[in-house]
Every structure is written in structure tokens, then in C-alpha cells.
Amino acid sequence: MGDIVVAKPKEGGGSSSTIKCPMLTTTNYTVWAIRIKLLLKVHKVWDAIENDSDVREKNDMATALIFQSIPEALVLQVSDLDTAKKVWDSIKSRYMGADRVREARLQTLIPEFERLKMKDNDTIDDFVGKLAEISSKSTALGENIEEYKLVKKFLSSLPRKKFIHIVASLEQVLDLKTTTFEDIIGRLNAYEDRVKEEEEAEETQSKLMLANNESQPTSNSYNQGYNNYRGRGRGGHYYNRERG
Structure with missing residues (x-):
């Protein structure tokens, strides 16, 4: 540099x-x-x-x-x-490149933009980076992707199972034609962080329950063995007395 x-x-x-x-x-x-x-x-x-x-x-x-x-x-x-x-x-x-080459590049970018979908293992920032890269390339080639199109594409490309509730809420409370791309990204990042925290809390709770379940049979086995031992001991004692 x-x-x-x-x-x-x-x-x-x-x-x-x-x-x-x-x-x-x-x-x-x-x-x-x-x-x-x-x-x-x-x-x-x-x-x-x-x-x-x-x-x-x-x-x-x-x-x-x-x-x-x-x-x-x-x-x-x-x-x-x-x-x-x-x-x-x-x-x-x-x-x-020349105008023809530039036009050809644009023709390949447009389908790439339309096909782009967020994968289940992607984060919001990962997907935003992919969208921004295509947008920057398109701008450099002389074709600006309007902001409302980025917003619409972004929301429609999120995994429905994970984001359907927040997307539905945003569509009801916001005018997506005037909402900035940065605003939508900020809201989705906050939602993603909250979901991640809840998943981590559930995972921790599951581990605690699993640990308790694994320790319970050990305690019961110990008590069962102890009771059997006491029963055998008393039986042996009375049997010896009767013989005596």
C-alpha cells in the first residue's frame, strides 16, 4: 500500500x-x-x-x-x-473494458443478483457483504442498483424459517420504499443477536438437564445396592438366630 x-x-x-x-x-x-x-x-x-x-x-x-x-x-x-x-x-x-464488455459483465451480474439467497449458516453480515459486492460491481459498470431494490432483495432472500416473523413485522411497520438499507441491516443484526442469545440459553439449559438426568441413575443404583445389602444382612442375622 x-x-x-x-x-x-x-x-x-x-x-x-x-x-x-x-x-x-x-x-x-x-x-x-x-x-x-x-x-x-x-x-x-x-x-x-x-x-x-x-x-x-x-x-x-x-x-x-x-x-x-x-x-x-x-x-x-x-x-x-x-x-x-x-x-x-x-x-x-x-x-x-470497452462498452460491449461492460454490458456483458452487467448481463452476468443481474442474474447473479436475482439468484442470490442467504444460506442457513450465513450471518446477516455475510449476506450483506455479498449483496454489497454485487452492488459495487454494478455501480462501477455504470448501473446503480436502487436502494429500495436492495432492501426488497435483502428481505426476500432471508431464510423464512428463521426470519419470517421479523420480516413480516418490518413490512407492516415500515415503508420499504423509503427505508434505508442501513436501517434494515441494523434491525436484522439486532434480531439475529437476540435469537443467538436465546439459542445459547436454551443450549445451556439442555446441557444442565442432561447432566442431571445422567447423574440420577447413578444415585438410584447406589441406594438400591445399599438397601439390598441391608436386607441381606438382616436376613442372615435372623437366620443365624433361628438356627441358634
Whole structure:
């Protein structure tokens, strides 16, 4: 990971802060683009790419930040481009492919999104991560998945046996068209934690009952043996007296 130094010093003086930014690889373009975009916004130079600004200082700053987070071989390939937008678009086209390739990728993502279901052994966070990954890929390809669609897909993909009651409650009390995805995730996480606590309590209770049941026969066997011993002892005693 490269260290990108923030241009503006901290308030009140002091040295500049450092932001960790991932180096672009053949497999992390989507995440890389998200982080670099945020970094450019922090430095107030994102409009050099978004609006193709011709302000020299902004172009130079944006280009410099991008160059610090791409491999040397790629720097050599795009170094002749004279604006930050051209550099950005060139990198994007290399990693995202042409329009036809991008459209083909979208066509594979849509069925993947529709088929996605939460497995019984998945946690809420596991499943949310899968949804978010597909959503991020789709956004990078130029197709935003609307938030209400994420909410609807999320609730409809949960295992019914485990979550049917909370889903039914949310559908009754919330307007799912305006409810944020983060709000739904928070509610389901809280419900999952509560269910987990109850399951752990039931498991502990079952173990205690099992332990008590296993110890009970041992005690009865001991008492039975002791009573038999006493009975045999008394019988032997009287028998000896009668013989005497």
C-alpha cells in the first residue's frame, strides 16, 4: 500500500497527515476506484475528472495522486496524457473494458443478483457483504442498483424459517420504499443477536438437564445396592438366630 500525503496541513500547524491508499492491481479496480475518488474529493480536485476542469493546479494534483497509486508500468503508459480526466478514463477503460464488455459483465451480474439467497449458516453480515459486492460491481459498470431494490432483495432472500416473523413485522411497520438499507441491516443484526442469545440459553439449559438426568441413575443404583445389602444382612442375622 502506498502512502499519499494530504496536501493541506492540520489546523493549528503541525505536519501533514498521511492517507493509506491501495495500489491498483489486476483484481481490485472497483475498490481502488472508490477510494481514489474519495481521496480526490478530500483534496477538492475530483471536479478535474468529473467535469474535465482545465484548471492546471487541480489537474496536476489529481494526476499526481493517481500516479502514486498505480504500478510503474501503467504510469509509463499514461504519462503522455495531458489531463487528469484522460488518465482516469484510460485506466478505467483498461480495467473495465470497452462498452460491449461492460454490458456483458452487467448481463452476468443481474442474474447473479436475482439468484442470490442467504444460506442457513450465513450471518446477516455475510449476506450483506455479498449483496454489497454485487452492488459495487454494478455501480462501477455504470448501473446503480436502487436502494429500495436492495432492501426488497435483502428481505426476500432471508431464510423464512428463521426470519419470517421479523420480516413480516418490518413490512407492516415500515415503508420499504423509503427505508434505508442501513436501517434494515441494523434491525436484522439486532434480531439475529437476540435469537443467538436465546439459542445459547436454551443450549445451556439442555446441557444442565442432561447432566442431571445422567447423574440420577447413578444415585438410584447406589441406594438400591445399599438397601439390598441391608436386607441381606438382616436376613442372615435372623437366620443365624433361628438356627441358634
